[in-house]
Amino acid sequence: MTTFSASDLPDLTGRTAVVTGANSGIGRVTARVLAARGARVVLAVRSTAKGREAASTMPGSTEVRELDLADLASVRAFADGFGDQVDLLVNNAGLMTPPLNRTADGFESQFGTNHLGHFALTNLLLPRITGRVVTVSSGAHRAGKIDFADLNWERKPYRAMAAYGQSKLANLLFSAELQRRLTAVGSPVLATSAHPGLAATNLFRPQGGDNPLNRLVNAGVRAVGQTDEGGAQATLHAALATVPGNAFSGPSGALGKGAPKLVGRSKAAQDAELARRLWTVSEELTGVTFPLPLKSA
Structure with a gap:
């Protein structure tokens, strides 16, 4: 097996990358590496103050723009204000197991x-995306289930980890259906996915607040988990390695660690009909559709 490393990353001079959630964790590392390779990197972040702090530590060309993914008006404003070509979009930002909360549009916060x-962001930017x-x-995602009867946890008791699994399964189904649609219209754009393994980032906060058990779990994750730098390697592999559309990159070793490679996914994540149904529902919920025409190969 060929090992992928930072030395394999191409020169990205002249290319533009948009990275959501780039002010911390894996997104911050991803943005920094892309900038170091010559890309103009747009840090799409909810807090521009935190984004500017992160950008100040990065080499090369960076730009900070406000984007709140929990508010579709903010997503539209970001896309409307972005007229440049996008060579690479990295959908990195996310929530993990918070208490039940709602977005500005009334959706369960993780979904x-x-x-x-x-x-919504991807489809709104897609006419300007040229690469990946x-x-x-x-x-x-392996424990995730798409509950179309109650996507927003309005009827059943809320379980934060189950809601997280649903959202992460949705990420893979979205990427698969996006690639199917891109291929169908002859677009050269690739849709890929990645997972960081067990990464000890600030995203990992067990439910239940600050108590001895959660402190012990956190300590265990930090002892065996990957660093932000290690977790970002799968994202960079999915972004820049020679991989096919709908590829899924992840760590190659035990305990969710090791150099990135193409990895498997759950049976549900391979369900094409489930992906199509989720896409249709997502269009209805967001009011955003797959844009046509797109540039063909």
């Missing part, structure tokens, strides 16, 4: 932010 926000769309999922 609304992790999936619907990125769904990378969506960051998680190994937690």
Whole structure:
């Protein structure tokens, strides 16, 4: 097996990359590496102050723009104000197991932010995207189930981890259906996905607040998990390695660590009909559709 590393990354001079959630964690590392390779990197972040702080530590050309994925008006404003070509879109931002909360549009926060926000952003930017769309999922997708009867957890008791798994399964189904549609219209754009493995980032916060058990879990994750730098390698692999459309990149080793490679996914994540149904529902919920015409290959 050929090992992928930072030395394999191409010169990105003249290319523009948009990275959501680029002010911290894996997104910050991804943005920094892309900027170091010569890309103009747009940090699409909810807090521009935090974004500017992150950008100040990065080499090369960076720009900070406000984007709140939990507010479709903000997503539209970002897309409307972005007239440049996008060579690479990295859908990285996300929430993990917060208490029950709603987005500005009334969606359960994880489904609304992790999936619907990125769904809308990608389709709105797609006429300007020329290279690749990378969506960051998680190994937690394997426990996910798309509950079309109650996507927003309005009827059943809320379980934050189950909601997270649903949103991460949705990420993979979105990427698969996006690639199917791109191929159908002859677009050269590729849709790929990645998961960081067990990464000890600030996203990992067990439910239940600050108590001895959660402190112990956090300590365990930090002891065995990957760093932000390690977790970002799968994203960079999905973004820049020679991979096919609908590829899924992840760590190659035990405990969700190791150099990135193409990895498998759950049976549900391979369900083409499920992906089509989710796409249709996502269009209805967001009011955003697959844009036509697109540039053909």
